[in-house]
Amino acid sequence: MPATALRCRICETEFPLDPVGVCSRCFGPLEPIYAADRTVTRAEIEAGPPNIWRYAPLLPVAPPAEARLAPGNTPLVSAPRLASAVGVGELLLKLDTANPTHSFKDRVVAVACAKALELGYTTLACSSTGNLANAVAARAAAEGIESAVLVPADLEPEKLIATAVYGGTIFAVNGTYDDCSRLSVELSFELDWAFVNVELRAYYAEGSKTLAFEIAEQLGWELPDAVVAPIASGAMYSKVHQGFGELLQLGLVEGARPRIFGGQAEGCAPVARAFADGAKVKPVRPNTIARSIAIGSPADGDLAVATAIASGGTIRAVPEEEIPENIKLLAETTGVFGETAPATALGALREAVRRGELGENDRVVLLVTGDGLKTPALVADTFEPVLVEPDADLILERLGVHV
Ligand SMILES: Cc1ncc(COP(=O)(O)O)c(C=O)c1O
Ligand SMILES: [Zn+2]
Structure with a gap:
């Protein structure tokens, strides 16, 4: 140990x-x-x-003598359609929805x-x-x-x-x-x-470093240019950065430390605000649809701000109305149903592209830290089924197919 x-x-x-x-x-x-x-x-x-x-x-x-329901080894998958929708060279999704309880x-x-x-x-x-x-x-x-x-x-x-x-x-x-x-x-x-x-x-908190370790290993012991993460307490965001640093220190990878970008929901954005103001984090009372990241007094908020600055990343507040939109964008372009937290991270990624901080030359990893099946109400408006009688002729007629 x-x-x-x-x-x-x-x-x-x-x-x-x-x-x-x-x-x-x-x-x-x-x-x-x-x-x-x-x-x-x-x-x-x-x-x-x-x-x-x-x-x-x-x-x-020390690792458990018998690993029961062990997390990790989650897929890192390429998302070319979302990459072009967003405007980055290469986008990979880290699917932590594949963990036993569907989150990191x-x-x-x-x-x-x-x-x-x-x-x-x-x-x-x-x-x-x-x-x-x-x-x-x-x-x-x-x-x-x-x-x-x-x-x-x-x-x-x-x-x-x-x-x-x-x-x-x-x-x-x-x-x-x-x-x-x-x-x-x-x-x-x-x-x-x-x-x-x-x-x-x-x-x-150290457990979040395994996200960085896995990403590097899955890329054939290479580092991405940037990682985008949702922020609540700020622990995971900061530990991902530390994880990459340790891999470099131990000689397991070479190259530049990835820039780490963070997203918070507008209705609970104490870390994004502190980053914007160059100030210490001031607690807020959360009022956001992104419940999983609704922490008004984030324990590692100041560390997250320091991490953004050290890594060359940014931390942004994402408008509330963009969060359900991003859940749909992710789902429609990749087949992945993420929850509000990764949708907020996607908002931060889009904002970074708008500001020219990320673009066509970057290989970016988006952390899909939680599963949309736990927050389905936010996208319930997508459910607009075509109501039909159990009759194939009626369906064909509706489709304008004449047989
Ligand atoms: C799905 C999801 N993503 C991200 C986070 C943020 O984690 P942290 O508190 O380490 O910033 C949380 C926290 O609860 C979460 O549930
Ligand atoms: Zn002390």
């Missing part, structure tokens, strides 16, 4: 690899650090299992749960905008432990049911995600539950 300690991103104090969410000196966020002399080869990775655990030498936890959250939860099991926890918990709750409840069911999740009570019913089915406890909170998040911090002091995004956050 190559991680050696947790380190505060602000004051750099180091802590043992315990379940601690923030620095006890300055309340800064913690990140695992790894042995300076760690090495890993492409051959070692390629000999690993066909899931995220092939990157175990780059993760802060299975990656982060698998890593956090491995740590929780190592520490002997028997309840996996989280606060969630929906997808994380799905992933926590399913992971707990797969491992045979309990789960408890805190979600806003008014989430899309599909997301609530897709969590309930696994049998854990759902606390439907009469409030926003940010209320759920505050409750989870308070409860984490009282309960011996493993809150994946509180005291296990340092381990959890």
Whole structure:
């Protein structure tokens, strides 16, 4: 296991690899650090299992003895019709809808749960905008432990049911995600539950690096020019950038670090606003149809802004009305039904092209982080069937085909 300690991103104090969410000196966020002399080869990775655990030498936890319902190895597919609709040279979709609960959250939860099991926890918990709750409840069911999740009570019913089915406890909170998040911090002091995004956050967040590792490996150990991601807390966006950096550092790939572009929905865009203003993130009260990324007080918002600047990318707010349009555009041009979060990322991509930041010379990866089947109401207006009697002649007549 190559991680050696947790380190505060602000004051750099180091802590043992315990379940601690923030620095006890300055309340800064913690990140695992790894042995300076760690090495890993492409051959070692390629000999690993066909899931995220092939990157175990780059993760802060030992892989599970028996990988159950392992996420990762999701398809990276070419989308030439969407590439020309949008105006970039090459566009690839990273289909994280292919994970066990149809979002990238299975990656982060698998890593956090491995740590929780190592520490002997028997309840996996989280606060969630929906997808994380799905992933926590399913992971707990797969491992045979309990789960408890805190979600806003008014989430899309599909997301609530897709969590309930696994049998854990759902606390439907009469409030926003940010209320759920505050409750989870308070409860984490009282309960011996493993809150994946509180005291296990340092381990959890590392799981998103596997998106970067997989993209590079799937491109034959090459880097794309740019990656476009949706942003809620900002953790995944920032970790994808770090993941590419580590591959370069370890000599597993060569070339320039990809530029990372981020999208937020206009109705909850504290990170995009901070990027535009060159300021610190100021919390907002979310009012957006993109519920999965409706975090008003994003834990890694400032890190995401710093990541955009360091990588040469941008973070933009996408108009609310463009989000359902983008769900349809993605579906109609690629056959992929994404949810609001990837549709928001697609909005950021389109905006980057309009501003000349991306174009015909770029090979771009769009992260399809969640599945449209969990948010179907937003595109219900596409359902305009031709109502017919069960009679072929009537259908032919309607089509103007005379036999
Ligand atoms: C589908 C989807 N994409 C992207 C995100 C953003 O992740 P992060 O909070 O790491 O920014 C989320 C967060 O819930 C999500 O559900
Ligand atoms: Zn600190």
